[in-house]
Amino acid sequence: MDFIPHTPDEFQSMLAALNLNDEKELFRTIPSNLHDPDISFPSPLSEMEITESMQTAAGENRGSKLISFLGGGAYNHFSPQAVAALISRSEFATAYTPYQPEVSQGTLQSIYEFQTLMCRLTGMDVANASMYDAASALAESALMACRITRKEKIVVSAGVNPHYRRVLKTYLDPQGIEWIEAPIRDGATDLDALKTGAVETIVDDRCAAFFVQNPNYYGVLEPVDQFRGVLDPKTLLGTVVNPHSLGILKAPGEWGADIVTGDLQPLGMPLQFGGPYAGFIACRQKHVRQLPGRLAGRTTDADGKIGYVLTLQTREQHIRRAKATSNICTNQALCALAAAIYMFLMGPKGLRQAAEASVRNAHILQERLCSLKGVEAVFPKPFFHEFLLHLPMPLNSFISAARDMGVLPGIPIAPAGGLEREALLVCATEKTRKQDIDFYVEMMSRILE
Numbered sequence: 001m002d003f004i005p006h007t008p009d010e011f012q013s014m015l016a017a018l019n020l021n022d023e024k025e026l027f028r029t030i031p032s033n034l035h036d037p038d039i040s041f042p043s044p045l046s047e048m049e050i051t052e053s054m055q056t057a058a059g060e061n062r063g064s065k066l067i068s069f070l071g072g073g074a075y076n077h078f079s080p081q082a083v084a085a086l087i088s089r090s091e092f093a094t095a096y097t098p099y100q101p102e103v104s105q106g107t108l109q110s111i112y113e114f115q116t117l118m119c120r121l122t123g124m125d126v127a128n129a130s131m132y133d134a135a136s137a138l139a140e141s142a143l144m145a146c147r148i149t150r151k152e153k154i155v156v157s158a159g160v161n162p163h164y165r166r167v168l169k170t171y172l173d174p175q176g177i178e179w180i181e182a183p184i185r186d187g188a189t190d191l192d193a194l195k196t197g198a199v200e201t202i203v204d205d206r207c208a209a210f211f212v213q214n215p216n217y218y219g220v221l222e223p224v225d226q227f228r229g230v231l232d233p234k235t236l237l238g239t240v241v242n243p244h245s246l247g248i249l250k251a252p253g254e255w256g257a258d259i260v261t262g263d264l265q266p267l268g269m270p271l272q273f274g275g276p277y278a279g280f281i282a283c284r285q286k287h288v289r290q291l292p293g294r295l296a297g298r299t300t301d302a303d304g305k306i307g308y309v310l311t312l313q314t315r316e317q318h319i320r321r322a323k324a325t326s327n328i329c330t331n332q333a334l335c336a337l338a339a340a341i342y343m344f345l346m347g348p349k350g351l352r353q354a355a356e357a358s359v360r361n362a363h364i365l366q367e368r369l370c371s372l373k374g375v376e377a378v379f380p381k382p383f384f385h386e387f388l389l390h391l392p393m394p395l396n397s398f399i400s401a402a403r404d405m406g407v408l409p410g411i412p413i414a415p416a417g418g419l420e421r422e423a424l425l426v427c428a429t430e431k432t433r434k435q436d437i438d439f440y441v442e443m444m445s446r447i448l449e
Helices: 008-017 023-027 047-059 081-087 105-122 134-149 162-175 191-196 224-230 243-247 285-290 333-369 395-404 434-448
Strands: 153-157 178-182 209-214 236-241 259-263 279-283 294-300 306-313 386-390 411-413 423-427
Touching: 008 023, 081 333, 105 243, 105 279, 105 294, 105 306, 105 333, 134 153, 134 162, 134 209, 134 236, 134 259, 134 279, 134 285, 153 162, 162 178, 191 224, 209 224, 224 236, 236 243, 243 333, 279 285, 333 386, 333 423, 333 434, 395 411, 395 423, 395 434
Parallel strands: 153 178, 153 209, 209 236, 236 259
Antiparallel strands: 259 279, 294 306, 386 423, 411 423
16 A cells, blocks of 8 residues: 655645644643653664664563462463464464455354354354454443343443443443443342342343353352343343353353353463453344354355355444444454364363363462461352452552562452452462462461561
């Protein structure tokens, strides 16, 4: 694509059409404290000098040398080397969007296989491929629910990841869609409040959907079997899931969910400074026309040979903008492929073993930490592989001391959503070794002395 520069006269003409005096006024909505007009770039370097400079900078990063007990939506699971090896093949690494099915059979097949695996994992009829991350998937699911029901109210549990809820707010507020948070009690969604509508008439006949996260942000397992019974039959039930937990937990399709969302990061994607990750949405067949993203299907050609095609492309690139179900312009195919390869390699047995190991390590860690003086579990309820702790000292001081000793001990959680005082969110996975647990317990004991 050629670069077509604009002349100074053309710049002035465009500014005049916008009633602006100069180009800086285009950015007046950005807070002034975020402006940095004095950006200075270093002088040019040779390839050898750049390599040395980058290696020096990378050496200053301590993260990979610390023992991590962080979670909160990004988890340190084991990823077989075959995942990285296969997605690094040029035919996958360079593939973007399969506009032409006749030359995109491999990409379309990988998307089709991914969709099939996600349907089997979630117990739903159809799955897309795919969204940017769990946050965008939740927001797009909420809009999807509004289109299906033709209602403009969304209720979301306060146990849903706060980052996801902020993205949801960003999507819904400009469109005038009402949304409220259902309270939690003792770490899980308050069912009594849902039944009675005690808080702002939470779930009423104006509600398009109710969304809950399971396991929720605090690690607690929600009473998922009971939600369908307290909601209006016309209110859609949506859930955000950690797909790794479905190795041992009941699939959402089995307990009445209409829409399932989540992040693919636990399925073979390493922790790499926040991404790239990918989100997914799965739903019932009757809602497929409102499902954002793409759907790949399998068919046969005129000669009876298997072929793959895009069956639904309801994005703004393909149809009229007003009728598009999403304006997300990529399907994160490479990340979806990584998740598919991971699930193929692990299989049901391997995924279950990894989930069981995560649960076992987390419960051993919680029990041993709570044996220390002044350390308490915040919510004595069933959990998957994350849990909250109250400590007998300020969290910031503890976290700082732990880092100095080579441990990322968890995520500090401020009082909110039913949490009366600050707490530490701690996570363990199948990669958490016995010596890591021993070291954490010994470290905390020394810091608390």
